[in-house]
Amino acid sequence: MALFxxxxxxxxxxxxxxxxxxxxxxFWSKTLQEARAHDLGARFEPVDTGxxxxxxxxxxxAGFGGHPVKGWLxxxxxxxxxxxxxxxxxxxxxxxxxxxxxxxxxxTGRAHFVMDTRGQGSTxxxxxxxxxxxxxxxxxxxxxxxxxxxxxxxxxRRVFTDAVRAxxxxxxHPLTDASRTVAVGASQGGGIAIAVGGLVPDxxxxxxxxxxxxxxxxxxxxxxxxxxxxxxxxxxxHRGRTEDALRTLSYFDGVHFAARGSAPALFSAALxxxxxxxxxxxxxxxxxxHEDKAIEVYDFNDHxxxxxxxxxxxxxxxxxxx
Numbered sequence: 001m002a003l004f005x006x007x008x009x010x011x012x013x014x015x016x017x018x019x020x021x022x023x024x025x026x027f028w029s030k031t032l033q034e035a036r037a038h039d040l041g042a043r044f045e046p047v048d049t050g051x052x053x054x055x056x057x058x059x060x061x062a063g064f065g066g067h068p069v070k071g072w073l074x075x076x077x078x079x080x081x082x083x084x085x086x087x088x089x090x091x092x093x094x095x096x097x098x099x100x101x102x103x104x105x106x107x108t109g110r111a112h113f114v115m116d117t118r119g120q121g122s123t124x125x126x127x128x129x130x131x132x133x134x135x136x137x138x139x140x141x142x143x144x145x146x147x148x149x150x151x152x153x154x155x156x157r158r159v160f161t162d163a164v165r166a167x168x169x170x171x172x173h174p175l176t177d178a179s180r181t182v183a184v185g186a187s188q189g190g191g192i193a194i195a196v197g198g199l200v201p202d203x204x205x206x207x208x209x210x211x212x213x214x215x216x217x218x219x220x221x222x223x224x225x226x227x228x229x230x231x232x233x234x235x236x237x238h239r240g241r242t243e244d245a246l247r248t249l250s251y252f253d254g255v256h257f258a259a260r261g262s263a264p265a266l267f268s269a270a271l272x273x274x275x276x277x278x279x280x281x282x283x284x285x286x287x288x289x290h291e292d293k294a295i296e297v298y299d300f301n302d303h304x305x306x307x308x309x310x311x312x313x314x315x316x317x318x319x320x321x322x
Contacts, residue, residue, distance in 0.1 A: 003272060016218065031157060067132075067158075069162045075111050092187060093124055142226065144234075151248050185208060187303065191214060194254040223274050275302070
């Protein structure tokens with residue numbers, strides 16, 4: 001599809017109309033406080049992968065509600081000192097996959113932690129291993145409307161909390177350098193990275209690619225592609241609940257987390273992206289609070305964004321931070 005959103009000049013001027021809840025800070029402070037009442041209990045079990053250039057650990061830690069969440073920690077083989085740490089979050093429907101799917105960051109001499117996304121991991125890639133034991137009110141198939149009846153019940157409250165705890169778990173390993181921690185991800189993973197960037201104050205960099213979960217009021221009416229379309233299809237059946245749904249979503253909007261971003265950031269957007277429309281990405285980018293920020297724009301790409309070109313851009317960019 002050709003361009004369907006704003007022009008690049010308009011994108012550079014666009015600002016979101018999403019309204020931040022008055023108790024946003026209190027909501028997330030209480031959520032994380034409740035999660036930290038559970039022992040993190042991070043366990044790192046060595047895995048025989050047949051790979052000679054890296055060492056891999058199967059990780060389990062306590063996320064939201066103390067629920068067990070899985071991950072992989074990959075280190076360069078023979079590493080002996082604290083290493084810069086890259087914590088990665090994955091795209092919608094995917095899981096942590098298999099260890100050999102995640103070799104890029106350890107190949108740079110960094111420690112790499114990839115978090116499994118609870119309840120996901122059955123749509124693409126090598127699968128997931130983390131259940132979501134929390135039920136909820138009626139929802140449209142997918143994850144976007146699970147628990148949409150209230151912020152306390154919403155699915156991404158659990159996921160974002162898991163993500164903060166994932167950073168804490170990865171930092172607890174003796175070979176990772178907590179003072180040089182970076183959050184990265186694409187699509188859903190990019191949206192989670194933005195949330196982590198707003199909830200964890202001492203990261204050294206954040207790199208969200210074509211991020212999802214941003215500027216909900218615009219995204220829900222602009223694109224008819226899933227996953228955002230799940231919201232509209234839910235409201236098509238549950239008539240009259242639009243205001244309540246948008247209120248819940250406002251507690252999870254990347255625009256509001258971005259306003260608390262305290263680390264340098266490198267975003268990316270694709271101008272033909274119907275899954276995460278470029279205006280929603282620019283909304284989070286413009287809201288990002290740290291003045292050291294940049295955005296790579298791919299003018300003829302859809303949701304694949306920059307792909308390997310953006311990976312190369314991140315490799316160059318991160319040399320200055322971790």
